[in-house]
Amino acid sequence: MEQEVQENRLLNDIEGLSQSNAVPTTIIQPSRGLLSLKLGELWQYRELLYFLTWRDVKIRYKQAVLGFLWAFIQPFLKMVVFSVVFGGLAKIDSEGFPYPIFLYAGLLPWQFFADAVNRSGQSIVAEANLITKVYFPRLIMPVASVGAALVDFAISFGILIAMMFYYQIIPGVSILMVLPLVSLTILCVLGVGVFVSALNTAYRDFRYALPFLVQIWMYVTPVIYPVTIIPENWRWLMALNPMSGIVDGYRSAILGKPFDWPHLGISLGITTIMFLTGLAYFRKTERYFADIV
Amino acid sequence: MSNIAIRVENLGKRYRMGQYVGSGAQYKTLRESLTNAVSAPLRRLRRNSQSEIRHPKSSSFLWALKDISFEVRHGEVLGIIGRNGAGKSTLLKILTRITEPSEGRAVLSGRVNSLLEVGTGFHPELTGRENVRLSGAILGMTGKEIDRKFDEIVDFSGVEEYIDTPVKRYSSGMRVRLGFAVAAHLEPEILLIDEVLAVGDAEFQKKCLGKMGDVASEGRTVLLVSHNMASIVNICQRAILLDNGNMVTDGQAAEVVQHYLATARSAGGEVVWPDPAQAPGNDIVRLHAVRILQDGIDGSTAGVDISKEVLIQIEYWNLQEGAHLYPAIWLDDQMGTPVLSSSNATSVSLTEDPWYGHAHPLGLFQSLCRIPGNFLNEGRYTVAAILGKLPSETFVLEREIISFDVHDTGEMRKEYYGGWRGVVRPRLAWNTKRIGSVVRGIKDEN
Missing domain, CATH: 3.40.50.300 (P-loop containing nucleotide triphosphate hydrolases)
Incomplete structure (x- = not known):
């Protein structure tokens, strides 16, 4: 095993050198035991990652009459509908903030999560033709899907800014926390998305379960309701869902309510575990993708 | 090194x-x-x-x-x-x-570069220009390399005029040319x-x-x-x-x-899949059998007489109610050179096939294709069986599924004994006439 890892490292070194004048050497052999995460290889293929992300973004709105406007319309309509149903009719508590902005601050990361997980989950299966015809690090596929979803995520921030003006919410220093929170969200999305893409390839009927699972996930995440609605002694259970800490964190950053640091800390820990697990599962299954896809 | x-x-x-x-x-x-x-x-x-x-x-x-x-x-x-x-x-x-x-x-x-298909990674919604970049990147070119070779690639493909048109509007020929142009510029x-x-x-x-x-x-x-x-x-x-x-x-x-x-090529004149689950195909159609037949021979045969019709029989299950199925064949000679391709389409078939263009109920179907006698040359031919659904979806494409030898019975051997040049050896009509007298001068000078 030791030797295997070393060899992999050596291989990475050799591939790294190919950028200069050394002869690039490819060694093909069955991989056993613990794999290196081969992130160096991913870096080498960064241009392809960029092209595939660009393609996903381009194709998404290519045939739509309203084109990129959809990236605004979708989250906006969702916000309006949810505000009417949950804020207006059900009168769900919003911790003293106007319900629409309270909702949108949570909907923002959630929409990105749901969208990116759905898209990256399908990515390997949808590109079966490519997977069986040419080699590139398979990880690029789900990562590119997340990248494309990130573009929509960025656009939906525009609505947030408009809403903050409308509700005259002046951001405090806490708004700076949005940046680390976005990184944490991306890490979480990558972990889940990469895991699901591999699972979906190995077990094809998983795709029927996926939208349903994402839906349930939303209801166990404090998107339409505040964390405070959950009884104190059950909060620990909620913290196991990393998205709950993340969503709550966005609210604190945007609306200026105090951060729940322990909750956020647990989210960070679980997100890291999920990311590493997802990546490891992907690495373990990817060598059979071309055979089973 | x-x-x-x-x-x-x-x-x-x-x-x-x-x-x-x-x-x-x-x-x-x-x-x-x-x-x-x-x-x-x-x-x-x-x-x-x-x-x-x-x-x-x-x-x-x-x-x-x-x-x-x-x-x-x-x-x-x-x-x-x-x-x-x-x-x-x-x-x-x-x-x-x-x-x-x-x-x-x-x-x-x-x-290393590999080429397992032409137009790897092409997306129909993107333009030719965008697809050249995408396909190039997928095949392993760097962005700089693509930029440098872009004009050359477009030139080679011969589709300059349509380079900003989505590839879905290209003819299949244009798509292949563009795809190959990218591949040809890999180094x-x-x-x-x-x-x-x-x-x-x-x-x-x-x-x-x-x-x-x-x-x-x-x-x-x-x-x-x-x-x-x-x-x-x-x-x-x-x-x-x-x-x-x-x-x-x-x-x-x-x-x-x-x-x-x-x-390498075994001969038997018949391939049968008794179990549909194991047969080539999908949820819509599966192959059941392919046979080579000839009048005067009981059952299937791997050797046929050059002067008689060769019958290729394809049997398949239709598993989708109302599918518009069509069978087709490819025939290659022993060097792998394509000899012919044919299907039961009305415009292709000599006689109209009653099932062509009609919804097929569930069941086992049998199609028979007749290749005329005195048409193929001596030697071994291999058959590819193709099954698809109209308008143009192919579900089964089994190459070299069966082969047969064409033997000369001696009918055409009465005057000449060597091998006949050509993929096919049809008997064509010949007629010679005397159309004039010897030109004055040639005969005299000799």
């Missing part, structure tokens, strides 16, 4: 049974796995794809490739031949890193190619062959998998023959091709 570009050592690849056979049923369903997990609690902990493939029971898997070893020198052009399922594509997929070997290793030194030291020559029209094939010849003469190392024996003999110096996952011969291309022709 050593002289060896590709070194393959004891390479092998096994598949789980049921994973390799047919298309469709390769991935597991959750239900299957769950049922299994419940019914076999002891195995439950080990039940994931890895442990299963790593410690399979010996009876439950199939070696698609076994103990393959060879070396290719820099600048050498190696052909890989063998019948369907011999392991050619598996070998290529391992060398291109698309799939992992189960054992052994291969070392490739030099920049690999090692090129791995699978059958790309089999697509496109004759002119395009010629262009591909020319380009391949160039690549070879530029000192690149090429590995070519092909069914076309003529191109193997023309392009490759050396060839290896695979059969059933094993390497049979390694030697001079022409000799290996001869060996293959003499031995």
